Each structure stands twice: as structure tokens, then as C-alpha cells.
Amino acid sequence: MAKLEIDGVTKSFNTARAGRVEALSTVSFTVGEGEFITLLGPSGCGKSTLLRIIAGLEEPSSGEVRLDGRPITGPGPERGMVFQSYTLFPWLTVRQNIEFGLELKGLPRSERRAVADRYLNLIGLSAFENALPKNLSGGMKQRVAIARALANDPEVLLMDEPFGALDAQTRAVMQEVLLGAWEESRKTILFVTHDVEEAIFLADRVLVMTARPGKIKAVIEVRLPRPRPFSLKTAPEFLRLKEEALALIREETLKAVQMG
């Protein structure tokens, strides 16, 4: 059985200016256990909305999302989320941020510490465990946000353009950090991005979305070996996939630009 089922999800909402706007037309797909899926689409195509619906932060207008066969009715710890904006709790240290969800679960202190130690190490920020978010760079903040989500041991990790605010170099490093963490934990991940290279580099499957109203336009299977070194980004097979994805996304971007 599929881990996550997105079944006929649509979303439209009322706006003051344009009346009723359709953000998502019917979207259906399934995600297998331990799969790394990227959702690739032009900006405004509703990919973030889709992720928020899966997180339970928004309700679909119709359709249903099921996790392990059970319909989703609201947010919960089995679906961890990493946002594009920095969402660390500014009054908590790096370690306390990572332990936040564990503390809510009522895990004893010693266990919390052990889990946090593991993830601090995994993201390479053990030396910063007592630092406050205000003293971290953007890349470090997102690493902590990822560690915080993973430490909570969710069934599915939802990532909404988590590296979108970072510069290109930091972004490339973060992709490797994320893949490293994923290979260790083998969580099911749904990752939203508008960066073609990022989408291919990370994913087992890339779901390309259309311009608004968003739906799945094409699925690109990425059969590249893992673990993936950064040098893979210049390999012929990678470039071929990139070309294919670029052509698909360009069509949609042109549509999006013409729509305004």
C-alpha cells in the first residue's frame, strides 16, 4: 500500500480582485514508503498549497489526502514540515529547538538529549548547540529546522522550498546535507521547489506541475545511483534529465507569465 495518497485534491478560493480563483485542479498521485519526491513547478502553480493541504494546514476544496490509508483532517506530528521562511523559535537555543517536538511528546530528558545529539551531529552543528537563532546564518537555520523536523521522527517530511532563500553555493551544500540525512533516516520526503537542478538531484521521482491551476503535467523517473555526489550534476544522464525537465517547465512558465 502507498504511504501517502493524494486523491483528487482540488483547491479554489475567493479573492477580492479576481473572484473565485482555481489554485489546484484535480491532483492525484501516490508516494511510496521511503520515497523522495520533488514537486517541480513555476511560481504560483499551487505546489505550496498542495503541500500545505498534505500538512493539514489547509483544507482541500474537494478530494482527500490519506496517510497509511487514514484521511488527513488537520496538522499532526506524523507529517513534519520545513518552511521556506526561517521558523526557528528565536528564544530557544539550537538544541532546545531540536528538542521542541520531543518535549511535547513527553520524552524524558536523557532521551531527548540523545536524539538531539544525533541530529546535531548529522547536520554538523554540534558546536552550536547552545547558540541562539539570531547568531546563525540562513543555511544554519535551515539545517536546524530540518534537524528539528527529523528528530520528531515523522512518517513523512514535507519541505516547502526550504533552500529558496539561500544563495546558490549554500543551497548546493544544503542539498548534499539533506541527502546525507535522508540516506540515514530513509524518511518519505515530499519536497517542493522551482529549481530544476535541485528537483532532479534530490528525487527518486520528479512530479512536474502545470501553471495555475496546478495539476501534474509529467512524472520524471530519476534512476541515478545513490549516494549522489555533487559531481553528478554534470554527468550526461543528469543533463539529459535536466533538459527534459527544463523543456516541460519552460512551457508552463511561459503560460504563467502570459496569465500575469
Place this chain on the structure above:
Amino acid sequence: MLNPKLFAPKEDIPRGLYTALGLACFLTILLIWSLLTYTGLVAPMFLPRPDQALKAGLSLLQGGSLTTDTALSVFRVSAGFFLAAALGVPLGILMGTLKVFEGLFEPVIGFIRYLPASAFIPLFILWLGLGEIEKIAVIFFGTFFQLTLMVMDATKNTPMELIEVSYTLGASRRDVFFKVILPYALPGIVDTLRITFGWAWTYLVVAEIVGATSGLGFMIMQSSRFLRPERIIVGILVIGLLGMITDALFKLIYRLSFPWLGKEGR
């Protein structure tokens, strides 16, 4: 010599210079005051000389009346303000967290806060007499409504993403309130208290000018009747000094309590 960066918007300037500038402004006022009075440009019955004000202050201090007046005024301000804070802070937090309470109370409070507290003094005297309760009521009335709305705004400032991420980490609504909204809003609430405490002082004088027999405001009013402008100056300066001290105290509490705040406030 003059660093052009001194006039760049929002750019930091050396700490020493910052302090010196503030001091220079005080000294300039003192200088203008001295020039106006010692040269005889303004008669002492309208504006007394600095030395006259100092002498008046010392004699009032020796007579003991300044101390009792100040103590009474501090008591009234504190009582009115703490009452306003004790009710306004929880109510403001509630309104800032739950739209139901905002919808219920915001219009009424938004209306009442524009009613001048001083205009209510005759009513308060009618209802509460001339005692302490009436003075405290004026200060309460002058601060409570503003304070509540400002606390509401500070609470509403909590970013939605922070609340959403807590839900995805398994937080209940109760957790979101106690572990996210409250800690995030606390600095803004302390700052609100600092600002409204300053307003409480202005309402004190209003409260003590009408129907009082003691306190700094009363002393100022009496001095006007008996043509003792130097005493008026003393009263004003004491209030200013007390205000500055409480302001500094609040700022200290703020700095010590919220080391996690960044340079830009968050």
C-alpha cells in the same frame, strides 16, 4: 573630522557620542533657561531662576512635604497602573490570540479609549468621592484601554509560520498558546507596559489637580495659586525624574529578560 556616516539612515553611532548628545540637549535647555532668567529677560514670577528652583526643592525636601507628596503620587500611579496591567495584559493576550474575543471587545475598547479621562473626573467624583479610589480610577481609566489594545497588537505579531510549524511538531492549541504565542509576545508586552507607565504619570497630574489635598499634582496646583512658580518647576522636574527612572528600569528588565532578541528587535 565629521564622519559622514553619522547622518546615514538607521546607521549606528558610537555609544559615547549617543550619551553625550542626550546630555548636551539637557545642558542646552538649562543654558537657555539660565539665559532667559539671569539676564532678566523673563521676570522670576513667570519663570524662576534655576537657583531659585533648586532652593525651593531643597526647602520642600527639608520640610518633608516633597517626600510625602512624591510617595503618595507614586502610590497612586502604581496602584492605577498595576490594576490596569493586571486586567489589560490577560485581556489583551486573549484578544490577540482568539478572534472571538477581539471581535467582542475591540470595538468597545476602541470607542472608550478616545473618551478623555479628564472629562470623567466629575463623574468619578460623583461615584467614588474624593478619596484615593477616585484618583486610582482616573489613572486606570487613562491607561487600561490603550494598554489592552497594545498588548493585543503585540500578541497578534506572532508569525503564523511559527504557529503552523508547532502544529506540525505535534503541538496542541494549548501548547501553541503557552509555548509559542506567549514567549514570542512577551517582549512586546513589557515594552507596552513601559510606554503606558509613562502615560499613567500624565493622568496622575490630571487626577491630582482636581479635588486632591496631597500629591505632586496638588502641590503644583497650590503653588500656582500662591504664585510660587519655582515650586511648580520642582514638581515638574520630580515627575520627569521619576518617569525617567521607571523607563530605565523597564529597559533594563527588557534587556536582561530577552537576550534572544536580535539587533533589529527580533
